[in-house]
Amino acid sequence: MNYFKSTLSDEIKFRVLYLGNDHNFENLVMSLLGEKLCHYFIADDCEQAILLFKAHPIDVVIAEFYYLKGMPECTINKLRSIDPNVTVILLNENHEIICSPLDLPCLAKNQCPLKPLNLENLLSTIISGHKDIYDQNLTALSATAFSHSSLAMTITNHANQIIAVNPAFTEITGYQVTEVIGQNPSILSSGRHDKSFYQKMWKTISHEKKWSGEIWNKRKNGELFLEWITINVITNNDGEITHYCSVFADITERKAAEERIHKLTYHDPLTELPNRRAFLERLEQNIANAKRHQKLLAVLFLDLDNFKDINDTLGHDVGDAVIKETSFRLKSCIREDDLVARLGGDEFVICLTELNHSADASVVAQKILDLMASPFGFDDERFILTFSIGISIFPSNGESVLELLKQADQAMYCAKFSGRNRYSFFDESMQQAALAKKELVRELRSSIDSEYFSIQFQPIINLLTGDIEKAEALLRWTHPKLGEISPAKFIPVAEDIGLISELGDWVFRTCAHQVKAWQEKYHKNFQISVNISPKQFQDASFDLESWVSFLSDIELTKASIALEITEGVMMNEGAITDQRLAMFRGAGIEVSLDDFGTGYSSLAYLKKLDVDYLKIDRTFIQNIHINQDDLTMCEAIIVMAHKLKIKVVAEGVENEQQCLMLQSIGCDYAQGYFFSRPLTVQSFDYLLQPKH
Template identity: 40%
Template structure:
């Protein structure tokens, strides 16, 4: 409202040139709060808007000082400067925090002016104010949205960069060390693709809570994007502190997450860079921690790695890997090696596991531990898997041509591929194209694969059985506590993970687990395959426990098809001579 209009209203509290009714109506219509004092700064009038904003009734403040509204947030110097300016200029404007009758502190925009008579004497002071609470809430919300990840509530990428800039600037003149940890959830895309984005979002929120529980207020946590998180561990004394935190996070993330009474399992890979050793700029530190994370991921899920200079070449290698992998898919450049599975009872080779190998002109031998996880992350695992199945069919026909009979070829199927809607049809087409019956093959699935989307999993497993495939669970015992699926699913084999076999002769708990798995599987009419067997003592112990099949370097490493055929001939001769 205009300053002159306010002055008119104030003057009419003592000079009655206008009707009292008109003055009262105008006073009541003003949306801003109005407070009028006498020269001694005692309140003589307030309007309804004042009552609404402050919570005080008119009769409660008349005769009192405006100090009744003071919040206590401003020092006496603030009020001294305010009144000095008011006396010097005749008015003061500014933001001030006051207190409502309820005790709530709120911000307001306040204008105070002097009202003088014709003789120039101060007759009144008038304060006009607007409540800024709603505006402040909007501003705070906007700032929060700009700086906060809307899903998890932690800082976003922009806020992290801003906070890192401030941190590094303040650290430049001191001998501080900080660690930047770059986290990426292993196979999070698989959760989204198989269970849906709602489950994926729930998982990200729960991961955030777990990580937050390990951090101090001075540390910085941000969701960097997708399933990536970054942490700055501030003012560390030794890099081992970063290792300890990373190992704790990895262990905590590996614990099951519960969603709709179903356990979800994920892991995380972590890369670490150190300030100032690896750089004095936030972007550089993040980039190097990112490279270290990818290196850790290549070495298997649930790993950590520090940045080291040789990783500078990794970016070029990833681009080359992507290009060459796509060419390999197009040209069907993969080959399979076969590792025999030996019957404990008869000593005969009754099956093989097909293991993919890739030799590339530019990259040389590329480990499956490098290109398979990359293919899963990029979605290329589906055409890679189809190439593998196609090659297995071709090799199966070659074995038949060599008069090799009754050998079951086990195929590892990626969870991402298995959960595709056209998975069954794509396998059927490959078999028909090669005129190769399903009875020659065994489908190996991990526990993690079959535990997701149980109804769809049961449907697909039943269809695979009807087609003639044998079915097995790979890496059994490595994570899931629920065994209900063993009863629900039409499984033929359980494959005990090599981590149990490795110490079976030296650790009683490993031995007990293996023995329990074998007994349980037999009661459920399933046979047991022990993989990773390398020692004679392991073979003898597994025989005593009643294990059905053994696979591992004790008998043979994975062999190219031609070498496997030669090995098979040699093995059969050995068996005949032994009888």
């Protein structure tokens, strides 16, 4: 057994097995085939031939006629049983080709007529036989692919009548082969596409000989489906159309998945409004249109006031329902061409296009505020939520997406700090205010654990005895660079950035230590009033029990600390307010109602409040000695409070006349500059010392 590998050329194509005993002739065959050889194998018996045939891919077998002996168990038959597609060329004793591959259907000698061809034609015979087998294999492979493809395939004649479909077509459309043969593919038409659609499609097929695209079609059961289809034209040698071949896939589910992904990418899942990404893209387009048509455009930045309280008190389910209802209200306030989106949380944004005047934006803003005045109702809860709205105008406040959003955001904060439930247009002063606030936030964060914070104490005088029995704790921030910073400036910022609870806890614990020291030194019943922020009071994570435990740990009576809560918090009826007040009462901590008379108060409402002290706001006190109405109001408050066993503290007393008037109408306590300004610990300590 011999094996030769040709090295004449890399383009040699055939692997040939020579089966015979004539060594001179086998060398002659090798030289005749020349560069068309890839490998040349030689075997001189059946066993060697079968071993080589199994070990190597063979394209052509050249065998002497002798190897047909022993039919049907001859060597040639055995090789053909291994690879039925191999090309076999038989030679007679004169080395003439007597049989080409297609002449061996049964290998019977009397069915293989002699073909006296010259040996020089050996190469052309091999190529011809190889091509015939290749064509047969390709045809069989194409038929297999047609039958087994997961893509639906149809072949129509030049008249566009279906002549063949594959099983995938039947599976996708529900039509059997017999139902569509001879039919026009329009049998699948869904009716979704108009006549012009198909005219454009066939125009493209006519000019470009192919077309691809999406088409809605209809299954046999009437169900619509979306397909991606490619139609190709088949022509003859003269360029005449003979057939059309189409391949399509059912992409209904894939398209639906893409749309779901697109919706998640560009829409808020709760409200189904456009989200931040979608809004930014649309706003950029609207700005370009406004530039082109020289029109005004407005961006409204909206933030729900105190929305966190809803989540904390009523739960996130109610909070989600509020957000959804709010989105419906907002959509009802704008035109079809305008855009409303949810940025996240309780923030919304609106783009108003093609405005004639900037005042047009204020009309929409006021419409929103008016609509929000209608109470929200969920289960047994009814409440009102308001918006703080900031407005920026293109092009006067900016010409880019980021500029307009930034300016509207700053204007919104201006509206919020101005009292909420209002709108505000951006102006340049807000830019400076925003920068100042940014610096304040940065310094507040860095100062939170520093010695820059301190507590001053303002005396509260018993008007009957003239003794200092109480003090109000007032937080102060002295910054090394910014100087004294008003609580009116930094307290709202601390509430916004989430530092108020940390500050409040520090104030409470510091005051507890201080009141203990003053009780031991001067007055065993001395009390300090500590202001508690509405944000901290209504924060579900506020741990009141830790405060109660702390007072026990330092052996301080619970009445040593009174917590001052604003009237607005107390009037906000809800589960968390009632729960907090009950916890205070159960722990023995006294509660003082601050700023009475400035909010929603009424004398009748006092009976519902479980408080120990009521503080009359300074606005009622400042004219009490010259205005009879103010005096009468204060007297009525005091009488009603006493009937309810509530003691009264007057704030902002600045002169002796006010003090005398308050004494005359039975007020219990008073504080103000007439008695003393807020003092440091050292100065207050001196004030408490007995005077001889």
